[in-house]
Amino acid sequence: MTEPRVLRVAEVVDETADARTIVFDADFPYAPGQFLTLRIPSDQCGSVARCYSLSSSPHQGGLPGITVKRTVDGYASNWVCDNVRAGSTIEVLPPSGIFTPKSLDADLLLFAGGSGITPILSILRSALCAGSGRIVLFYANRDESSVIFAAALRALAAANPERLTVFHWLESVQGLPTVAQLTELARPFATFDAFTCGPAPFMKAVTEALKSLGLPRERRHLERFASLGANPFELVAKVTDPDAGSAVVELELDGTRHTLDWPVETKLLDLLLDKGLAAPYSCREGACSACAYRLVSGEVKLLNNEVLDKDDLDEGIRLACQSLPVSEKVEISYE
Ligand SMILES: Cc1cc2nc3c(=O)[nH]c(=O)nc-3n(C[C@H](O)[C@H](O)[C@H](O)COP(=O)(O)OP(=O)(O)OC[C@H]3O[C@@H](n4cnc5c(N)ncnc54)[C@H](O)[C@@H]3O)c2cc1C
Ligand code: FES
Known part of the structure; x- marks a missing residue:
């Protein structure tokens, strides 16, 4: 898929009270950790564009899906959660992004905060299914009810006890994780390749922890979630004289x-x-x-x-x- 394309929604799955997975009735190549850019209709300005990471794995043979968490007062995330149903159609740009492991056989140290689990789960599922390394996931959430994919992660950890370890962290119980706590948690896995996605302060703390353990830049991968200001669906290429x-x-x-x-x-x-x-x-x-x-x-x-x-x-x-x-x-x- 190299051009914008209209995808039909096969199914919408409630993950938590404020997060839904949109499964597409489509087949296209993508790499674990990549995202789609969606065109969301707007009666104010025609449309807005927002990026959503694929939470599915291209190695599992199922349909591709994104997982959208409502942002308080956010336009697009609430529009998707309120309006998209099985049978809806959505225009998307081809999958893109560089938040993807070079080798699925590598040992992986994954850090996710809240909806940052989406690309991390795609990487985790892909590595379990098509790779051979060890995987450690540290997953921070506000409280128990906001843990997206809790049951799926429980099942994956039970089915792969030799390869997958999941550490949950609940801010309601433990407070925000500090750099010192993250450093101690990551210390035994400092030879692994690290992938981090979550709120900005969480990513900053993880990065400081990994730097203090001497992980070089090429083994520290970050995905930042932010809303697009421009609308790439409406921009045309401008070539000057x-x-x-x-x-x-x-x-x-x-x-x-x-x-x-x-x-x-x-x-x-x-x-x-x-x-x-x-x-x-x-x-x-x-x-x-x-x-x-x-x-x-x-x-x-x-x-x-x-x-x-x-x-x-x-x-x-x-x-x-x-x-x-x-x-x-x-x-x-x-x-
Ligand atoms: C690479 C990448 C991957 C991402 N992956 C995920 C993911 O997997 N899951 C996830 O949940 N998020 C993900 N995000 C974040 C996501 O793209 C959005 O930033 C997030 O959903 C918040 O968008 P929002 O429109 O709801 O909120 P906001 O960006 O806060 O939207 C509010 C804005 O919308 C404007 N607005 C309000 N009403 C209207 C209207 N009627 N018409 C037009 N504009 C209006 C307001 O002026 C305001 O500026 C990702 C981001 C990136 C960059
Ligand atoms: S297309 Fe997003 S940084 Fe260039």
């Missing part, structure tokens, strides 16, 4: 090598979409990392970056939707 100057970009996408003239005032993603290439994207505003690529050589500048940190930038990760060329020649890779 090459007479103002052009660089040359070399890239490999889906196994094919391309060399393109890159007008200096055109964003890289706009150039690729204008050329008909299926480059990944979601927000198109520097906020989600779906369009991330690696800069192999040359220099680019980012117009806006709300998602990559210094470690990412030092590793050469850049955002195609916000990149303008600086050097005359740029080589990039989509991994």
Whole structure:
């Protein structure tokens, strides 16, 4: 699936009082941990776009599904939970995101807070089904009634006692987990690959704990949940006049090598979409990392970056939707 597509809903499952799984009657490839961008109708502005991670596993053979938790006073999450039924149709962008293990055989240390369990569960289910490593899940929630997938996790842990360990943490009982507590919990698993998704303060505390244990950047993966400001369904690729100057970009996408003239005032993603290439994207505003690529050589500048940190930038990760060329020649890779 490389183009926006309208999906039919097969089933809606109540997970908790304020979270529902939307199962799609569809078959498309995706990687564990990836998300879909949904077009939500709005009588104020036509539509808004929101990202929702797939909670299903592409390795289990079932239908794909997302899990949406109501945000207090949030527009889209409440619209989905109130209006979507079996038989509804929803327009989505292709699955995207880089929050996915390189190898499902790796030992995985997973941290989820609240609805952050969604991509984490997809990774966990996939690793149990198609991988061979050990999996440790630390899952923090406000209270017992807000634990999404409690029964599914109980069943998975009972069926895989040698491979899966789940630690639940309830703020109503234990308070918010501190950096010191997270560090002690993670210490025995400091050689594992870590994946974290949850509220910003939770992710910050986990990151500090993992850094204190010496986990290098390439073994610390984060997924940030945020609402999109722009609407990628309504944006069109804008390619500026090459007479103002052009660089040359070399890239490999889906196994094919391309060399393109890159007008200096055109964003890289706009150039690729204008050329008909299926480059990944979601927000198109520097906020989600779906369009991330690696800069192999040359220099680019980012117009806006709300998602990559210094470690990412030092590793050469850049955002195609916000990149303008600086050097005359740029080589990039989509991994
Ligand atoms: C990569 C990624 C993955 C994610 N995965 C998940 C997931 O798996 N599960 C999950 O629950 N969340 C997930 N999220 C978060 C999700 O995308 C939303 O941010 C969240 O659901 C809150 O959106 P909301 O519209 O309900 O709330 P808000 O963003 O708070 O919406 C309120 C906004 O809507 C506007 N608004 C109000 N009424 C209208 C109207 N009638 N028309 C238009 N606008 C209106 C208001 O002005 C306000 O700005 C993910 C986010 C990202 C980036
Ligand atoms: S598409 Fe979201 S950061 Fe580029």
